[in-house]
Every structure is written in C-alpha cells, then in structure tokens.
Amino acid sequence: MDHDRGQQGGSLLVRGGRHLDVVAGEWREGDIRILDGRIVDVGARLTPSPGVATFDATGRFVLPGLIDCHVHVTAVTADLTLLPELSPTYVSFGTARILDGMLRRGFTTVRDVGGADYGIHDAQREGLVAGPKVFFGGKALSQTGGHGDPRSRGRIADEDHPTRPGISRVADGVTAVRAAARDELRKGAHHVKIMASGGVASPTDRIDSTQYSVAEIEAVVEEAEAANRYVTAHAYTGRAITRAVRAGVRGIEHANLVDDEALDVVKEHGAVLTMNLVTYWALQEEGRDFGLSQENWTKVASVLDRAHDALGRAHAAGLNPAYGTDLLGGMHRHQAQELAIRARTIPVIDVIRGATTVASALLQREGRLGVIATGAAGDLVVTDADPVADISVLAESRLAAVIQDGHVVVDALVPSDQAASR
Numbered sequence: 001m002d003h004d005r006g007q008q009g010g011s012l013l014v015r016g017g018r019h020l021d022v023v024a025g026e027w028r029e030g031d032i033r034i035l036d037g038r039i040v041d042v043g044a045r046l047t048p049s050p051g052v053a054t055f056d057a058t059g060r061f062v063l064p065g066l067i068d069c070h071v072h073v074t075a076v077t078a079d080l081t082l083l084p085e086l087s088p089t090y091v092s093f094g095t096a097r098i099l100d101g102m103l104r105r106g107f108t109t110v111r112d113v114g115g116a117d118y119g120i121h122d123a124q125r126e127g128l129v130a131g132p133k134v135f136f137g138g139k140a141l142s143q144t145g146g147h148g149d150p151r152s153r154g155r156i157a158d159e160d161h162p163t164r165p166g167i168s169r170v171a172d173g174v175t176a177v178r179a180a181a182r183d184e185l186r187k188g189a190h191h192v193k194i195m196a197s198g199g200v201a202s203p204t205d206r207i208d209s210t211q212y213s214v215a216e217i218e219a220v221v222e223e224a225e226a227a228n229r230y231v232t233a234h235a236y237t238g239r240a241i242t243r244a245v246r247a248g249v250r251g252i253e254h255a256n257l258v259d260d261e262a263l264d265v266v267k268e269h270g271a272v273l274t275m276n277l278v279t280y281w282a283l284q285e286e287g288r289d290f291g292l293s294q295e296n297w298t299k300v301a302s303v304l305d306r307a308h309d310a311l312g313r314a315h316a317a318g319l320n321p322a323y324g325t326d327l328l329g330g331m332h333r334h335q336a337q338e339l340a341i342r343a344r345t346i347p348v349i350d351v352i353r354g355a356t357t358v359a360s361a362l363l364q365r366e367g368r369l370g371v372i373a374t375g376a377a378g379d380l381v382v383t384d385a386d387p388v389a390d391i392s393v394l395a396e397s398r399l400a401a402v403i404q405d406g407h408v409v410v411d412a413l414v415p416s417d418q419a420a421s422r
C-alpha cells in the first residue's frame with residue numbers, strides 16, 4: 001500500500017508565491033510542479049505542461065500540507081462509554097464529516113491512534129470520502145480497568161464484535177495482548193497503540209497509574225517490530241513513559257506529566273513525543289456540553305497546566321513534539337488552535353515543524369510527506385498572510401487553498417464546519 005498519495009493523483013503547476021522550506025525555516029521563491037500527485041520539480045519559472053492546470057499563488061504563502069499525529073476520527077461523541085453503543089453506520093457518517101473538517105483546516109494527513117480501521121483508510125484512499133490520508137492502528141490495546149476500558153464499575157461484561165465502534169479493546173496477559181496486536185496488524189495497522197497509563201476520559205482509572213506489565217508491553221513491541229511496525233503508548237507520567245520506552249515503545253502520546261529524567265530516556269532511545277494541549281483547553285471550555293462527565297472534567301484542569309510546562313521542557317531538551325490534538329465529538333473544530341497554543345511557548349517555525357517534518361519522521365515518511373521537495377506528495381496549504389509572522393492565519397483556518405495529491409480540494413473557502421460539526 002502506498003499511503004503517501006491516493007490512487008489518482010492530480011497534476012498541477014503552482015506558480016508564483018513563496019513556499020516554506022520547513023527544514024531550513026526559510027521562505028523561497030519558485031514554482032512547484034506536481035505530476036500524478038507527486039512533486040517532481042521545484043524551481044524558478046517552470047514552464048506549464050500542455051493540458052496541466054495552473055494554480056496562481058502570486059503574492060501568497062505555500063506550506064506543506066499539515067499532519068496531525070493524534071486524532072480519533074471515529075470519536076463522534078466525547079463520551080467514550082457511549083461510543084461502542086452507537087450504530088457503526090451512524091459512526092461512519094459522523095466520521096466522514098470529521099474527516100472533511102480536517103481537510104478544510106489544512107490537514108492533508110492524520111494519524112489515528114484509536115478507532116480508525118482499514119475501512120476508513122480505504123474509503124479515503126479510493127475517494128469515497130474527502131479527508132486527510134489516514135494512518136491507523138485499529139483499536140488501542142488496554143488492560144482491564146485501563147484507559148481503554150470504557151466500562152463503568154457496575155458493568156461486568158462487555159459485548160464485543162469486529163465492527164463495534166470504540167477507540168480501544170481490552171486484552172490482558174502476554175498471550176492475549178500478543179494475539180490482539182497480531183489481529184490489528186493482520187488488519188493493516190500502521191502502528192500498534194497501547195494504553196500505558198491512566199487518562200482523562202476513562203471512568204475507573206487514575207491518571208498516575210501505570211498500565212500493562214513490562215512483559216505485556218514487550219510482547220506487543222516484539223509483534224509490531226516483527227511486522228516492521230512500531231508501538232505508540234498513551235502515557236502521562238515520567239514513570240509510565242520511562243518503563244514504556246525502556247520496553248521498546250517508540251511513540252509517546254500526551255506526556256503532560258513528563259519529568260527531565262524521562263525526557264533523557266526518551267532522547268536516549270530515539271522515541272518521539274506527540275503532545276496535544278488543545279484538547280484540555282477544549283474539554284475545559286466545552287467538554288460538558290458534549291457529554292464529558294463531571295468527574296472527568298475535574299481531572300482536566302490539573303493536566304492542562306502541566307501540559308504547557310511539559311511542552312517547554314521537551315522543546316528545551318531538543319525534543320520538539322509532533323503535532324497532536326486528541327479532540328473528541330463536537331470539539332474537533334478546534335483542531336488548528338493547537339498551533340496558536342503551542343506558539344505561546346515555542347517558536348512558530350518549530351510549531352510548524354511539529355506538524356510537518358517531525359510528524360512525517362514519526363510516520364516513517366521522511367521526505368515524502370511534510371516537505372515541499374521533489375519526491376514528496378503534492379500536499380500544500382496556501383495562505384494570503386505569512387503564517388510564520390502570525391500563526392493565526394493557520395490556527396483560525398483562513399486558508400486560500402488546500403491541495404492534496406495535486407488536487408485543489410479547498411479553494412478560498414471559509415471553513416463551513418464551524419457550525420456543522422456540532
């Protein structure tokens with residue numbers, strides 16, 4: 001499977017304008033030629049090919065398409081206890097709307113870390129739905145009573161079936177987690193997600209708990225590596241992060257309560273952090289309107305404060321986190337606000353790198369996504385104002401155009417999802 005582009009890539013000459021060299025952090029003049037979905041030439045005054053459309057970017061700013069590395073595209077409600085009880089077809093329609101909104105905000109690629117399956121991936125790829133390219137891990141693996149166990153205390157049994165909506169599945173013990181990992185890999189997972197600590201939107205666990213034994217984590221890592229894939233773990237505390245990374249986990253999600261010792265371990269092992277501040281801001285503002293329970297709402301405040309601190313310390317340690325949002329239900333519309341929230345703590349160019357080059361490295365698509373260069377996918381975002389000077393043009397989705405695989409998919413369109421996604 002080639003996940004870097006759809007089956008029918010478009011051809012387009014983007015003329016004039018300045019484009020961002022994300023690696024160097026500099027604007028460059030020049031045209032961009034996209035052939036069959038892929039950038040084949042970047043340079044001054046490229047001649048139009050016969051029959052190939054031209055996009056006039058004169059006076060505009062062109063960036064690589066944005067990548068969000070922590071999404072749940074099936075989370076049509078913020079109530080993850082309710083999600084498994086919804087009809088799979090209902091959830092699919094809701095997912096289509098969520099995907100469309102993401103594309104309109106300039107996200108041409110996303111990594112789903114719980115919920116999306118091969119059906120969503122294939123539907124996007126074949127053009128059945130408009131949306132970002134979806135890297136997926138199927139359902140996240142959780143221990144009983146862990147972050148991915150949606151049951152309240154009073155529920156003792158949980159009916160499961162392959163198409164049941166939900167972001168996670170419960171598996172306990174080395175044999176069972178190994179089988180669950182193999183099952184997600186069998187269905188085409190790009191990575192395997194595990195819940196390695198407590199979380200916010202779960203009914204029975206504590207945020208500071210560690211989850212899964214080291215032996216269980218190592219078994220999942222062994223299975224992922226055998227398939228040339230990697231494991232990413234939901235982990236908040238330094239303790240949870242350290243034991244996951246030492247067990248071979250490559251990706252760490254959230255990391256809000258990370259300490260400097262854990263950052264050293266992350267660095268030493270070449271692991272990648274994906275942070276998401278906007279979800280705590282959004283949960284605090286609106287979570288209860290969208291079904292978040294009162295007790296989970298109270299967990300949010302402490303986590304938000306620490307997230308700001310963790311972002312600054314990770315950046316200072318040379319670990320620029322990948323862009324993530326983790327928004328649920330009607331809060332998805334705040335997806336691009338993470339850009340503005342991060343820019344209060346770290347330089348704008350590093351915020352943009354988090355959503356381009358850092359993200360593509362995490363996805364193991366370096367040079368193929370997240371850059372404007374020969375060989376990369378023809379995924380571009382065009383703005384009228386300079387986003388490095390003022391990130392709000394991206395954070396508020398005031399986009400002149402979004403180009404995906406050489407197709408102009410959004411053209412001077414004010415995001416219409418602001419009201420619609422409720």
Ligand code: ZN
Nearest residue numbers: 199234253254
């Ligand atoms: Zn999580």
Ligand code: ZN
Nearest residue numbers: 070072113326
């Ligand atoms: Zn998540």
